[in-house]
Amino acid sequence: MSDNASQSLAAVDLGSNSFHLIAAQVVDGRIQVVDRMKEMVRLAAGLDEGNRLSGPVMEHAVDTLKRFGERLRDVPAHKVRAVGTNTLRKAKNRGEFLARARPALGHSIDIIAGREEARLIYLGVSHSIEGNGERRLVVDIGGGSTELILGRQFWPERMDSLHIGCVEMSRRFFGAGSIDALRMRAAEIAALQELEPMSTEYRRIGWDSPIGASGTILAVQHIVEQQGWCQDGITLAALRRLRKALIGATYIQNLELDGLEAERAPVFPGGVAILGAIFEALGIEHMRASSGALREGLLYDLLGRIHHEDVRETTVEGLTRRYRIDAAQTGRVAGAALALFDQAPSAWGLGGSEHAQWLCWAARLHEIGLSISHSHYQKHGAYLITNLDMPGFSQGEQALLAVLIRGHRRKLSLADFEGLPEPLRRQALYLCILLRVAVLLHRSRSETELPAIALAGDEASIKLRFSPEWLLEHPLTEADLSEEAEYLRAANVKLRFK
Numbered sequence: 001m002s003d004n005a006s007q008s009l010a011a012v013d014l015g016s017n018s019f020h021l022i023a024a025q026v027v028d029g030r031i032q033v034v035d036r037m038k039e040m041v042r043l044a045a046g047l048d049e050g051n052r053l054s055g056p057v058m059e060h061a062v063d064t065l066k067r068f069g070e071r072l073r074d075v076p077a078h079k080v081r082a083v084g085t086n087t088l089r090k091a092k093n094r095g096e097f098l099a100r101a102r103p104a105l106g107h108s109i110d111i112i113a114g115r116e117e118a119r120l121i122y123l124g125v126s127h128s129i130e131g132n133g134e135r136r137l138v139v140d141i142g143g144g145s146t147e148l149i150l151g152r153q154f155w156p157e158r159m160d161s162l163h164i165g166c167v168e169m170s171r172r173f174f175g176a177g178s179i180d181a182l183r184m185r186a187a188e189i190a191a192l193q194e195l196e197p198m199s200t201e202y203r204r205i206g207w208d209s210p211i212g213a214s215g216t217i218l219a220v221q222h223i224v225e226q227q228g229w230c231q232d233g234i235t236l237a238a239l240r241r242l243r244k245a246l247i248g249a250t251y252i253q254n255l256e257l258d259g260l261e262a263e264r265a266p267v268f269p270g271g272v273a274i275l276g277a278i279f280e281a282l283g284i285e286h287m288r289a290s291s292g293a294l295r296e297g298l299l300y301d302l303l304g305r306i307h308h309e310d311v312r313e314t315t316v317e318g319l320t321r322r323y324r325i326d327a328a329q330t331g332r333v334a335g336a337a338l339a340l341f342d343q344a345p346s347a348w349g350l351g352g353s354e355h356a357q358w359l360c361w362a363a364r365l366h367e368i369g370l371s372i373s374h375s376h377y378q379k380h381g382a383y384l385i386t387n388l389d390m391p392g393f394s395q396g397e398q399a400l401l402a403v404l405i406r407g408h409r410r411k412l413s414l415a416d417f418e419g420l421p422e423p424l425r426r427q428a429l430y431l432c433i434l435l436r437v438a439v440l441l442h443r444s445r446s447e448t449e450l451p452a453i454a455l456a457g458d459e460a461s462i463k464l465r466f467s468p469e470w471l472l473e474h475p476l477t478e479a480d481l482s483e484e485a486e487y488l489r490a491a492n493v494k495l496r497f498k
Contacts, residue, residue: 008075009306011298012068012082012105016044017143017167017267018215019061021068022295023075031127031299037071039064040263043087044144044167052093061097065104072106078354081302082109083394085117085294086144086165098421110394114161118147119311119391120297122156125213127300128292134208137282140293141216141274143167143267146191148198148278150205158205162194166216169270177252179269184247187270191277199281210284213293216271219264221289226258233288236279243276301392312392316361319388323371325364329445334363336450337438341431343455348430349423358397359431362404363438369405382406396421400428407432408439412491433462433493440480462488464497471498 009031013020021037041064046057053061072080088094088111102109112120121140131153138149144165150158173187212221212234220242221234227245229238242257246269249255255265278284304310320327337359344350369381385402393401403416412432417425441450454465464481471478478497485495 008079009299009302010072010075010080011295011302012065012072012080012107012109013295013298014043014061014065014082014084014088014101014109015041015143015294016085016087016145016165017042019043019064019068020295021071022299023071024299026303031296031303035071037068039067042143042167042267044165045171047087047091050092051090053087053091053097058097058100062100062104065101069104069106077107079302079306080107081298082107083117083120083294083298084109084111086114086142086161086163089113089395090144095421110396112394113389114145114147115159115389116391116393117145117294118149118159118161119156120301121147121213121294122149122151122159122297123154123300124292124294124297125211125290126151126154126292128290128296129211135206137202137207137210137284138213138290139210139217139275139278139287140213141166141271142214146194146274146278148202150202150207158202160198164191164194164274166267166271166274169273170267172270173273174252174269179246179249179252181247184243184269184273187273188277188280191274192281195277195281202282210282210287212275212287212289215264216268217275217287218289218291219260219268220272220275222259223257233286234275236285239272239276239279243272246272310392312357312361312390312397315391315393316364319365319368319390323368323384325367325370326445327364328447329442330364330367332442332447333366333435333438334360336441337363337434340434340437340453340455344430344434345455345457347457347459349427350430355427355431358400358404359434362401362408362431362435365401366405366408366435366439378406378409400424403428404432404435408435410487412436412487414491429491429493433488433491436484436487437462437464440484441477443480444476460492461494461496464495466497 007026008023009026010021010023019039019041022033023035024031024033041061043057043061046054048054082105091097098109122138125138133152135150135152140147142165144167146162146164148160149156169187173183224230224234224238224242229241245257252265252269260268301311338356341350341356341359365385366381368384369377372380382402382405385398385405390398400420403420406416417428420428451467451470456463481497488495
């Protein structure tokens with residue numbers, strides 16, 4: 001993949017059942033897949049009762065990522081996107097895993113929320129099928145979760161992520177290897193319980209075509225077509241025949257179905273139970289499977305970021321409108337913060353567009369908590385950013401923005417940064433300091449432009465130099481800076497100004 005590396009893109013999906021790598025070239029603005037790698041890791045099966053990943057599964061996962069990393073060696077870091085899904089969302093020791101997984105892969109790994117996973121799945125499916133403006137129902141049965149999405153063309157309208165997946169369901173109801181009618185129906189009822197809160201609304205909205213994605217649904221389609229039970233996609237009648245065949249086998253090791261891979265067999269009954277429940281709950285008679293899914297969605301989302309069509313920017317704009325944030329004021333703060341960022345000392349480890357983006361978004365959203373209350377609005381803002389659905393943002397990015405917003409005024413506590421990984425923890429502190437200074441300088445909310453401000457410093461200090469006489473003419477700002485020096489001292493950073 002060293003040839004034309006500048007045109008290469010890659011996505012890595014750390015799924016609950018399988019890990020996938022997909023590599024592509026951008027040709028005339030379109031994505032052309034050139035390589036795929038897959039490893040059945042069964043991460044979800046490695047979770048114990050306390051939701052901690054076991055040592056052997058972690059070792060298998062890290063070894064897989066080392067092989068993926070070798071394949072990605074020549075792809076620039078900003079053109080690779082790797083994400084973890086349901087199992088890594090649940091794992092209590094994911095920090096330990098990520099500390100080993102990131103260097104093994106050689107790239108950062110984001111943990112994404114269920115609804116963000118659904119958005120990316122829908123994007124991948126939408127790019128893999130011909131669009132005609134009809135409303136689609138997209139279903140993806142993963143190892144640890146199942147996503148349902150309604151949408152048109154490339155835009156999802158409703159997204160849900162359910163806590164049921166083929167690995168967890170198979171372990172729960174078919175863990176001993178036995179398959180019978182009682183176990184199958186119990187699994188289906190468990191899935192129906194998860195579907196119950198949204199099935200009525202999905203039926204009310206309706207759709208023109210149901211489309212399935214992921215290994216489970218692709219395997220079901222392949223098997224029923226191989227058996228001659230249907231010719232195009234998955235019909236309800238064919239799914240019932242498959243269900244009957246599974247029960248008739250009695251044990252998983254007895255399954256002999258053309259098209260069923262041996263490594264998928266242990267988690268297949270749980271996947272079929274979930275799919276059967278979805279057909280039942282939503283009244284589906286026929287479904288087609290799509291080859292596109294999460295990893296393809298990652299590629300198209302990454303391409304959008306590279307071409308400055310970043311959905312995260314759309315999300316920030318939407319939140320600004322939704323929470324009636326004073327865009328003129330936050331725009332002034334963002335401008336000041338970025339002007340200071342451009343002068344950040346090299347010792348702070350800041351630089352590049354990614355850090356600047358985070359600082360800018362935090363500045364534009366720092367007053368979001370005012371929609372709840374002016375008192376402690378920085379705390380309200382941090383809560384909102386942590387818990388809102390923010391399309392395009394990973395959980396780690398939301399956590400970073402929340403820390404910056406929480407720390408943009410009043411007391412600054414180093415404890416707030418401890419949940420971030422190193423070296424981001426220290427970088428986030430410096431970004432927060434830049435945001436604090438920018439907010440302080442625009443505290444009057446005046447439209448008057450600031451004078452040129454010179455910034456210098458080192459790891460433990462920041463020095464601000466204003467134009468002659470400016471501070472004398474702005475005694476309130478000077479008083480605010482003196483107060484800020486006290487706040488920063490608690491974070492072991494010395495502020496000097498003149």
